[in-house]
Amino acid sequence: MSKTLTIEELEIKAEEIREDIIRMLEKAGSGHSAGPLGLADIFTALYFSVLKHDPAKPDWKARDILLLSNGHCVPVRYATMAHAGYFEKSELMTLRQFGSRLQGHPERLKLPGLENTSGPLGCGLSQACGMSLAMRMNNDNFRWIYVVLGDGEQDEGNIWEAAMLAAKYKLHNIVAITDRNNIQIDGPTEQIMPLEDLRSKWEAFGWYVIEVDGNNIEAFIDACSMARAIVEKPVMIIAHTVPGKGVDFMEYDFHWHGKPPDHEQAKIALKEIRTLKGKIKSEHE
Numbered sequence: 001m002s003k004t005l006t007i008e009e010l011e012i013k014a015e016e017i018r019e020d021i022i023r024m025l026e027k028a029g030s031g032h033s034a035g036p037l038g039l040a041d042i043f044t045a046l047y048f049s050v051l052k053h054d055p056a057k058p059d060w061k062a063r064d065i066l067l068l069s070n071g072h073c074v075p076v077r078y079a080t081m082a083h084a085g086y087f088e089k090s091e092l093m094t095l096r097q098f099g100s101r102l103q104g105h106p107e108r109l110k111l112p113g114l115e116n117t118s119g120p121l122g123c124g125l126s127q128a129c130g131m132s133l134a135m136r137m138n139n140d141n142f143r144w145i146y147v148v149l150g151d152g153e154q155d156e157g158n159i160w161e162a163a164m165l166a167a168k169y170k171l172h173n174i175v176a177i178t179d180r181n182n183i184q185i186d187g188p189t190e191q192i193m194p195l196e197d198l199r200s201k202w203e204a205f206g207w208y209v210i211e212v213d214g215n216n217i218e219a220f221i222d223a224c225s226m227a228r229a230i231v232e233k234p235v236m237i238i239a240h241t242v243p244g245k246g247v248d249f250m251e252y253d254f255h256w257h258g259k260p261p262d263h264e265q266a267k268i269a270l271k272e273i274r275t276l277k278g279k280i281k282s283e284h285e
Contacts, residue, residue: 010217014041017076021033021079022037024092028097029260032258052064064143065115069150072258124147132169136169136171147174151178166234185258208236243257
């Protein structure tokens with residue numbers, strides 16, 4: 001990116017992205033709310049601070065790779081990409097429409113800038129491993145692969161197969177990011193299929209683990225910097241996030257994992273995001 005944003009500017013950008021997520025989902029009439037809202041700070045940090053990329057050259061050979069394994073959270077990626085300049089923001093309102101490039105799960109060949117197609121959960125880490133091994137074979141040693149995973153997604157066995165492979169081959173250019181929001185579509189993760197002690201699991205599989213507040217942009221950027229300093233093993237960043245972040249009636253409620261707001265709910269949500277839940281006055285008032 002050409003301009004470096006301050007932390008305050010990044011936080012404002014994340015709120016703008018949350019607003020677009022609400023508008024997109026309301027217009028589409030379907031989709032996932034909680035996860036994308038909770039990931040807005042992470043995606044803002046990635047696209048506007050962490051990643052080496054160029055929206056004008058999405059296939060730039062020196063770019064870093066960002067994979068979204070939990071593809072149902074793609075509204076946050078679309079919104080962030082539009083804000084970063086990959087396409088016009090007006091296209092966001094075509095989410096999930098027939099013929100749109102912005103489908104409910106990302107399709108790599110549909111939209112320049114997407115690095116993987118995802119839908120079935122559990123595939124992203126294996127894709128990252130394949131890319132990392134290919135880079136090693138090609139002596140392409142100066143690029144990073146970031147892969148965002150859901151926490152409920154880690155019920156899938158192929159996540160752990162990839163975890164073993166990455167540790168065995170010391171794929172240190174992989175930085176995995178777990179969106180640890182503690183919900184999945186059927187309920188709280190610890191009731192459906194307990195994941196804890198998640199940190200110890202990843203460490204036992206041979207990964208270097210960093211835990212961070214995923215809704216603190218500055219802390220997340222620092223965690224990514226630390227991850228890039230680890231050269232002997234892959235890194236897992238466990239990013240603790242609030243599902244539905246910014247919208248009081250969505251936060252922590254697993255029922256919002258897989259449904260959009262209706263018109264009245266969207267109005268309330270937008271007001272809460274714009275006013276930080278009533279703490280400031282909205283410029284729209």
